[in-house]
Amino acid sequence: MTVAPVRYRCSHVTAYSYGEPVTESHLIAHLSPRPHPRQTGRMVRLSLDPAPAVAVDRIDWFGNPVTYAALQEPHRTLTVTAELEVEVSAPPPLDPLATPPWETVRDAAREGAETAEHVFASPRVPAPDPDLAAFAGDSFTPGRPVADAALDLMHRIHRDFTFDPAATTVSTPVRDVLGQRRGVCQDFAHLLIGAARSLGLPARYVSGYLRTLPPEGVADWRGAAASHAWVQLWTGDPAAGGCGWLDLDPTNGVIAGVDHVTLAWGRDYDDVCPLRGVIVGGGSHTLSVAVRVEPFG
Numbered sequence: 001m002t003v004a005p006v007r008y009r010c011s012h013v014t015a016y017s018y019g020e021p022v023t024e025s026h027l028i029a030h031l032s033p034r035p036h037p038r039q040t041g042r043m044v045r046l047s048l049d050p051a052p053a054v055a056v057d058r059i060d061w062f063g064n065p066v067t068y069a070a071l072q073e074p075h076r077t078l079t080v081t082a083e084l085e086v087e088v089s090a091p092p093p094l095d096p097l098a099t100p101p102w103e104t105v106r107d108a109a110r111e112g113a114e115t116a117e118h119v120f121a122s123p124r125v126p127a128p129d130p131d132l133a134a135f136a137g138d139s140f141t142p143g144r145p146v147a148d149a150a151l152d153l154m155h156r157i158h159r160d161f162t163f164d165p166a167a168t169t170v171s172t173p174v175r176d177v178l179g180q181r182r183g184v185c186q187d188f189a190h191l192l193i194g195a196a197r198s199l200g201l202p203a204r205y206v207s208g209y210l211r212t213l214p215p216e217g218v219a220d221w222r223g224a225a226a227s228h229a230w231v232q233l234w235t236g237d238p239a240a241g242g243c244g245w246l247d248l249d250p251t252n253g254v255i256a257g258v259d260h261v262t263l264a265w266g267r268d269y270d271d272v273c274p275l276r277g278v279i280v281g282g283g284s285h286t287l288s289v290a291v292r293v294e295p296f297g
Contacts (some may be wrong), residue, residue, distance in 0.1 A: 043082065
């Protein structure tokens with residue numbers, strides 16, 4: 001059955017409130033939709049209140065659109081609003097058993113310009129790790145087709161780990177997530193990436209959104225109404241029987257498709273955090289984030 005493309009309007013509002021005045025603020029935002037073969041889109045509006053003195057759009061090392069902004073007047077609150085429109089198409093049909101053995105993909109991965117940098121350790125995903133390799137090994141048995149093994153690993157994380165926003169923070173190590181078997185989408189993405197890299201397989205972190213309301217027939221939809229994260233795992237060159245980068249959402253146990261909007265990808269969360277920065281002053285602060293992703297047209 002052919003799945004029609006879906007058009008979305010997305011809204012992402014981040015609001016900071018500071019205990020003391022902030023005299024200067026520098027921000028980097030990965031909030032524009034990344035174009036790729038299954039997605040087109042545009043930033044309708046990116047606004048900051050108060051308005052920045054400087055705002056510059058560029059493309060980062062990984063090919064993601066990114067905005068740098070500097071605020072140079074004192075402020076006690078800061079609101080960043082991103083509004084975008086995207087169209088997302090379904091991935092092509094996949095026969096997991098027709099993909100190459102995972103060892104073949106592993107052996108070729110370090111030679112590829114696009115894949116080599118996603119094999120090695122990154123700031124939030126240390127690899128190789130013997131515990132992560134052992135965890136992955138239950139799925140990546142000798143000679144198993146790479147996509148079949150990757151799907152099995154994704155389903156194990158979805159089945160055996162509990163979605164618990166109170167269990168972790170942005171700094172929780174991957175090994176702790178493996179031990180306590182609890183976390184959120186960022187944790188489960190890092191876990192899958194670390195497991196794959198510990199076997200020598202390239203995997204990268206994807207930052208984006210999930211449609212706000214689940215598709216028909218899905219009762220338990222985790223990660224909506226906020227930024228979402230999933231994984232792209234390399235399954236080999238399509239010319240050699242692979243299917244390229246395979247999008248896996250371990251939080252929901254699905255291949256990412258028309259319900260997932262891509263903002264950016266990189267080695268881990270640190271490369272593609274939706275909004276980060278450095279401030280002078282401010283003291284303590286509170287933060288609220290609201291995301292809406294709704295079909296239209």
